[in-house]
Each structure stands twice: as structure tokens, then as C-alpha cells.
Amino acid sequence: MALLSPTLIETGDLSITGSSGTRQDRLFHAIRDKIVANLWPMGGRLPSTRKLAEELSLSRNTVTAAYEQLVAEGYIESRLGSGFYICVDLPDHYLPTQSSRDDSRPPAIAQALDLNAPFAPGVPDLAAFPAAKWQSLLQRHAGRQSLMGNQDLQGLAVLRQALSDYLASSRSVHCDPSRIIITAGAQQALSLALLATLNRGDRILMEQPGYTQMRKIIDWQGYQLQTLNIQPYQGLDVNSVLTSESEALYLTPSNQYPMGTTLNTEQRLKLIEWAIAGKRWIIEDDYDSEFQFAHRPYTSLQGLAGQMGCDDRILYVGSFSKVMFNSLRLGYLVVPSSLVSRCLMIKDALTGDTQAHTQAALADFIQEGDLLRHIRKMRRLYKDKHRLMLDAISRFFGDQVEVLSQPAGLHITLRWQGGIGEDDWAQQAEAAGIVLRPLSYYEPAAHPTRDWQGAVLGFGNVATDAIDTLIARLAALFHHQPERSTSSESA
Ligand SMILES: Cc1ncc(COP(=O)(O)O)c(C=O)c1O
Known part of the structure; x- marks a missing residue:
């Protein structure tokens, strides 16, 4: 029975440009990235050291050293008299796919990605810092x-x-x-x-x-x-x-x-x-x-x-x-x-x-004196932002949500009854690139004693002129309606 000949790896798009590390390091990383991204399949045969050296205008020693490092770290293997073969078979769950990437994010990482998104609580106005x-x-x-x-x-x-x-x-x-x-x-x-x-x-x-x-x-x-x-x-x-x-x-x-x-x-x-x-x-x-x-x-x-x-x-x-x-x-x-x-x-x-x-x-x-000066300036700025938030919330939500929090700090806490659940709203907001913290996030378990919904909106790092648009967007999600034009509403 004739054996199938191994796939010969196409190295045409292999790039080792960049300034960090030696050429050997860069070649090692370039090949490793291809393997880890599953672009070069298990069992594929790499070009000979001489051929790759010619293709990339590198010395043969450089290519040999990079291959040896890849062998040492278990990405490829050397078969005597035959060449170098990829020997890493990545489990499916390791492979990034467009559809699974967001859904399968563990919560801690999801949180990290959201840290500075609009309305993420606890972020001050970074642009205003001296x-x-x-x-x-x-x-x-x-x-x-x-x-x-x-x-x-x-x-x-x-x-x-x-x-x-x-x-x-x-x-x-x-x-x-x-x-x-x-x-x-x-x-x-x-x-x-x-x-x-x-x-x-x-x-x-x-x-x-x-x-x-x-x-x-x-x-x-x-x-x-x-x-x-x-x-x-x-x-x-x-x-x-x-x-x-x-x-x-x-x-x-x-x-x-x-x-x-x-x-x-x-x-x-x-x-x-x-x-x-x-x-x-x-x-x-x-x-x-x-x-x-x-x-x-x-x-x-x-x-x-x-x-x-x-x-x-x-x-x-x-x-x-x-x-x-x-x-x-x-x-x-x-x-x-x-x-x-x-x-x-x-x-x-x-x-x-x-x-x-x-x-x-x-x-x-x-x-x-810079700290006190900065705090004074920020107190005025946050006071303005707080007022704009209240104003936008009242225009886009009417009496459907209520602001619970006192005029202080960098966030506003909302409460409402009936309608969308806080976790659902937060999920929809996340899909739209906005952080809306459901109140359940601040409670040890599900909220058995609450018969209302709540959420926290941090406004510290939201640009003053973005408040209306973002609140309008949240209101559209809250009402389950397609996004409305903000220009007519904010007029
Ligand atoms: C209640 C409370 N205490 C303290 C902090 C500040 O924590 P850290 O100094 O670790 O950033 C925060 C930040 O959001 C907070 O919400």
C-alpha cells in the first residue's frame, strides 16, 4: 500500500520582519505562530533548512538553529534523512474561531476586556489627568x-x-x-x-x-x-x-x-x-x-x-x-x-x-498642590457629567427608571420594575460595547429579597458629548426597539 506523501508546507507568507530579537528568534516565533494558529497542519513537512534559508535570505545556520529550538520545544520533529515535520496537534477548543471566541470567554477575561469601555464603573476621566x-x-x-x-x-x-x-x-x-x-x-x-x-x-x-x-x-x-x-x-x-x-x-x-x-x-x-x-x-x-x-x-x-x-x-x-x-x-x-x-x-x-x-x-x-488642583477641577467636571447623565436619563427613559444614588462619585445607580431583567440588559449592552453593571454583580448570591431590578453606570471616563448617544443606545436596548436616531431626540 502506497503511503500518502506529507503536505509540503508553503512558507511563502512567512515573515520575519521586526526589530526585536535575533533573526533566529524571529524565525522561531514566526513558525511557531503558524503552528499554534493551526495554519500549518499536523504532519506537514517543512522546507529543508537550505531551501528556507534561500527563500528568506538567511544563513543556513540561522534556520537550523530555529528548527532545533522548535524541535526542543516540541513543535516539530526531525526524521532522519527525511526532514522536519510538524508534530503538534492542537485540541479543537484551543483554536480561535470567530463564533466561539466571545461566547467562551471566561468571566474574568470578559471583565478585563470591559475595564475601560463606556460606563465601566470606577474609571476616572483619564483624558483630563495632567x-x-x-x-x-x-x-x-x-x-x-x-x-x-x-x-x-x-x-x-x-x-x-x-x-x-x-x-x-x-x-x-x-x-x-x-x-x-x-x-x-x-x-x-x-x-x-x-x-x-x-x-x-x-x-x-x-x-x-x-x-x-x-x-x-x-x-x-x-x-x-x-x-x-x-x-x-x-x-x-x-x-x-x-x-x-x-x-x-x-x-x-x-x-x-x-x-x-x-x-x-x-x-x-x-x-x-x-x-x-x-x-x-x-x-x-x-x-x-x-x-x-x-x-x-x-x-x-x-x-x-x-x-x-x-x-x-x-x-x-x-x-x-x-x-x-x-x-x-x-x-x-x-x-x-x-x-x-x-x-x-x-x-x-x-x-x-x-x-x-x-x-x-x-x-x-x-x-x-497638583493633587488638590486636580481634584477641584474634576469635582466640577464630574458634577457637570452627573447633571448631563440625569438629564439624558430623564429624556430617554422618562419615568421608566429611577436614579437611586446621591449626586456624588463617578457612577449612577438605576432602579426599575417590570420590563427587561438587569442581567439581560447588561448582556445586550455588552454586545453593543457598553458596560452596564447589573446590581447582582454586587451581591453574594441571587437577590432573593429584591423585587426590582438595578444597574450601575460609571460616567467618569465617558466624554461629555458622548453621554446622550450612549444613554439613547441603552434606552433602545431597554425598550427592545431598534436604535433610534439621537439627533432628533436630543434636540
Ligand atoms: C468601594 C471601593 N473601594 C476602593 C476602590 C479602589 O480600589 P483600588 O485602589 O484597589 O483601585 C474602589 C474601586 O472601584 C471601590 O469601588
């Missing part, structure tokens, strides 16, 4: 040798000093630099706060709906999550905390995330009293305190407790993700003096010190 100033500050510090070695685990002293001045004046936070720990965003601050105060199995109260990233740490660390229902407009029922025996409470008192309520001073004082009397911990995430549009923000719980000389049960968490930009990944934790060394021990074990050059640039950004 990038040139930031670049000059980074440059100022980039070559400093003293910042290149190991650094203070707690964060650069100069940044902690600048931050303590800023927090004292803007949030009445009661601290000095020795109680501040610089972290990789609020996320690391929250991890440290939990690890420093709780033991596995301890109970922690948390708002529901609430900050999903916090819930992840609670679940992963094996603490007992006890949820506190957040009612539209009323927010947290403080009495339900006062009767609780939980070891800790995590909350977002300035602008409850995502329901957009706030706690007044009387409620804050009751919570402080609860913590002190029962020797419990409060983790205060002062999220969005900088962006209140209707009134001045309330004094932080930590600051109130400090004024009364009893802030030793409160851990205060903040972040630069919203007031500057997300990828900066800098935040802070202000802790009672008794917890500093424990927090540092944990930080040391988890990550070691924090990137120093950005800390130095940030210290200057704060000290030279």
Missing part, C-alpha cells in the same frame, strides 16, 4: 539612585508626610505619618486590614449590595460574611449593626458602593460607640469622599473618633485610583499605632515594599 506634569515628576525621580535599592516597607517618609497633611485637612483624618502604610491600591490596604485584625472564621459585617473586591478577600480568607442590606435612599440600617456581635464591620460611609447613600454624623457616632464598647474593628473605605456634588462630605469616622480620642478601633482605607488614575496602583491604610508593626509584618510577607519612584513623584504631586 499627564505632562505627571511625566515631568516621574522624570525628576527616575534616575535617583537612592530610590533604586530596598525601600522603607511602610512607604516613603516624604509621601507619608504629604499624605498625612492632605488627609488631615481634607478628611479630618487623625494621624501622623507613622500610622500610614502605603499600599498597592485600596485592594492591598483592605487585605492588610483584614489579615491584621481577624482570625479565620471571625465574622465581618459588610454592606449588600457592596464592593465585590472586598467580598473576594473575605471569601478567600475564610471569614464569615454577614451581610447588611442597603435600602434605596435609606442606606445602612445602623441598628442592625448595633445588635450584632460581629468582630468587624467594613463600610463605605461617604458614598455607599454601589447604592450611593451616605451616613450622617449621628449614625457615624453610633457605629464608633459600637466598635469601642465591644472591642470590634471598623474598616472605613472612604471611597468617593472627594466627589460630593451637593454638600460637603461628612467628617470621616476615623476623624470623628480621633476628635474624641478613641480612634484605636478604626482602620481607614483610601486610594488614588479615582482621584488620579487606576493603573497607578497606589493606596493607603491608616491604622491605630498598636497595629502598625503587625500590618508591616503582613505586608512584608505578602509583597515587600512598594515601587519607590512613583511614590516619590506622588509625594511631589501632593506637596506642590
Whole structure:
């Protein structure tokens, strides 16, 4: 029986242009990419080293070395006296197909793709950030040798000093630099706060709906999550905390995330009293305190407790993700003096010190007044965007949806009854390239106690003149109607 002769691989479109890596590397990657994309089939025979060298104007040694590397990594095999053959058979599920690519995306990756799409919550206006100033500050510090070695685990002293001045004046936070720990965003601050105060199995109260990233740490660390229902407009029922025996409470008192309520001073004082009397911990995430549009923000719980000389049960968490930009990944934790060394021990074990050059640039950004200037400018801009959002929502939805959240922060929370489900609407929006966060995203399980639907729209990074068009698009999906012309509607 005659054997079928193997497919001879056509290498006509093989390209090794580009400047990175040696020619051998580039050839290796070019061939490997063809195999992995299944463009060159299993069993196919590659041209001889001499022929390929001629075709690509390479030395024969270069081609031989690239082939040897492909053999070593198992992409091709060498058959004595016969040549080189592709020996990778990719499973079907590995092959990208146009139709399956989006549907089969795992949720985590789907989320990553959506991170900066229109209405993605928590993204500030990136175009309005003073990038040139930031670049000059980074440059100022980039070559400093003293910042290149190991650094203070707690964060650069100069940044902690600048931050303590800023927090004292803007949030009445009661601290000095020795109680501040610089972290990789609020996320690391929250991890440290939990690890420093709780033991596995301890109970922690948390708002529901609430900050999903916090819930992840609670679940992963094996603490007992006890949820506190957040009612539209009323927010947290403080009495339900006062009767609780939980070891800790995590909350977002300035602008409850995502329901957009706030706690007044009387409620804050009751919570402080609860913590002190029962020797419990409060983790205060002062999220969005900088962006209140209707009134001045309330004094932080930590600051109130400090004024009364009893802030030793409160851990205060903040972040630069919203007031500057997300990828900066800098935040802070202000802790009672008794917890500093424990927090540092944990930080040391988890990550070691924090990137120093950005800390130095940030210290200057704060000290030279740029942070406050930027926050003031952004408060005006977000206030305008918030007004435009309300206006567009009212025009395109009429009374079919209701805005629950207070005028603050970078997002708006909607509620409606009947009609499209929140998850369906979110899916349709995603297909249209818009992020609409269903409220279920912020809840540990399905929402058994809700008889209404809700969704969150982040407007921080949406251009002012795009708001109308995007809201019109969402309204069209909401009503299951073909997209309407926005020009006539917005007139
Ligand atoms: C409630 C809350 N806290 C903190 C943060 C900031 O987190 P990070 O500093 O890790 O970006 C966010 C971001 O969206 C948030 O929603």
C-alpha cells in the first residue's frame, strides 16, 4: 500500500520582519505562530533548512538553529534523512474561531476586556489627568539612585508626610505619618486590614449590595460574611449593626458602593460607640469622599473618633485610583499605632515594599498642590457629567427608571420594575460595547429579597458629548426597539 506523501508546507507568507530579537528568534516565533494558529497542519513537512534559508535570505545556520529550538520545544520533529515535520496537534477548543471566541470567554477575561469601555464603573476621566506634569515628576525621580535599592516597607517618609497633611485637612483624618502604610491600591490596604485584625472564621459585617473586591478577600480568607442590606435612599440600617456581635464591620460611609447613600454624623457616632464598647474593628473605605456634588462630605469616622480620642478601633482605607488614575496602583491604610508593626509584618510577607519612584513623584504631586488642583477641577467636571447623565436619563427613559444614588462619585445607580431583567440588559449592552453593571454583580448570591431590578453606570471616563448617544443606545436596548436616531431626540 502506497503511503500518502506529507503536505509540503508553503512558507511563502512567512515573515520575519521586526526589530526585536535575533533573526533566529524571529524565525522561531514566526513558525511557531503558524503552528499554534493551526495554519500549518499536523504532519506537514517543512522546507529543508537550505531551501528556507534561500527563500528568506538567511544563513543556513540561522534556520537550523530555529528548527532545533522548535524541535526542543516540541513543535516539530526531525526524521532522519527525511526532514522536519510538524508534530503538534492542537485540541479543537484551543483554536480561535470567530463564533466561539466571545461566547467562551471566561468571566474574568470578559471583565478585563470591559475595564475601560463606556460606563465601566470606577474609571476616572483619564483624558483630563495632567499627564505632562505627571511625566515631568516621574522624570525628576527616575534616575535617583537612592530610590533604586530596598525601600522603607511602610512607604516613603516624604509621601507619608504629604499624605498625612492632605488627609488631615481634607478628611479630618487623625494621624501622623507613622500610622500610614502605603499600599498597592485600596485592594492591598483592605487585605492588610483584614489579615491584621481577624482570625479565620471571625465574622465581618459588610454592606449588600457592596464592593465585590472586598467580598473576594473575605471569601478567600475564610471569614464569615454577614451581610447588611442597603435600602434605596435609606442606606445602612445602623441598628442592625448595633445588635450584632460581629468582630468587624467594613463600610463605605461617604458614598455607599454601589447604592450611593451616605451616613450622617449621628449614625457615624453610633457605629464608633459600637466598635469601642465591644472591642470590634471598623474598616472605613472612604471611597468617593472627594466627589460630593451637593454638600460637603461628612467628617470621616476615623476623624470623628480621633476628635474624641478613641480612634484605636478604626482602620481607614483610601486610594488614588479615582482621584488620579487606576493603573497607578497606589493606596493607603491608616491604622491605630498598636497595629502598625503587625500590618508591616503582613505586608512584608505578602509583597515587600512598594515601587519607590512613583511614590516619590506622588509625594511631589501632593506637596506642590497638583493633587488638590486636580481634584477641584474634576469635582466640577464630574458634577457637570452627573447633571448631563440625569438629564439624558430623564429624556430617554422618562419615568421608566429611577436614579437611586446621591449626586456624588463617578457612577449612577438605576432602579426599575417590570420590563427587561438587569442581567439581560447588561448582556445586550455588552454586545453593543457598553458596560452596564447589573446590581447582582454586587451581591453574594441571587437577590432573593429584591423585587426590582438595578444597574450601575460609571460616567467618569465617558466624554461629555458622548453621554446622550450612549444613554439613547441603552434606552433602545431597554425598550427592545431598534436604535433610534439621537439627533432628533436630543434636540
Ligand atoms: C468601594 C471601593 N473601594 C476602593 C476602590 C479602589 O480600589 P483600588 O485602589 O484597589 O483601585 C474602589 C474601586 O472601584 C471601590 O469601588
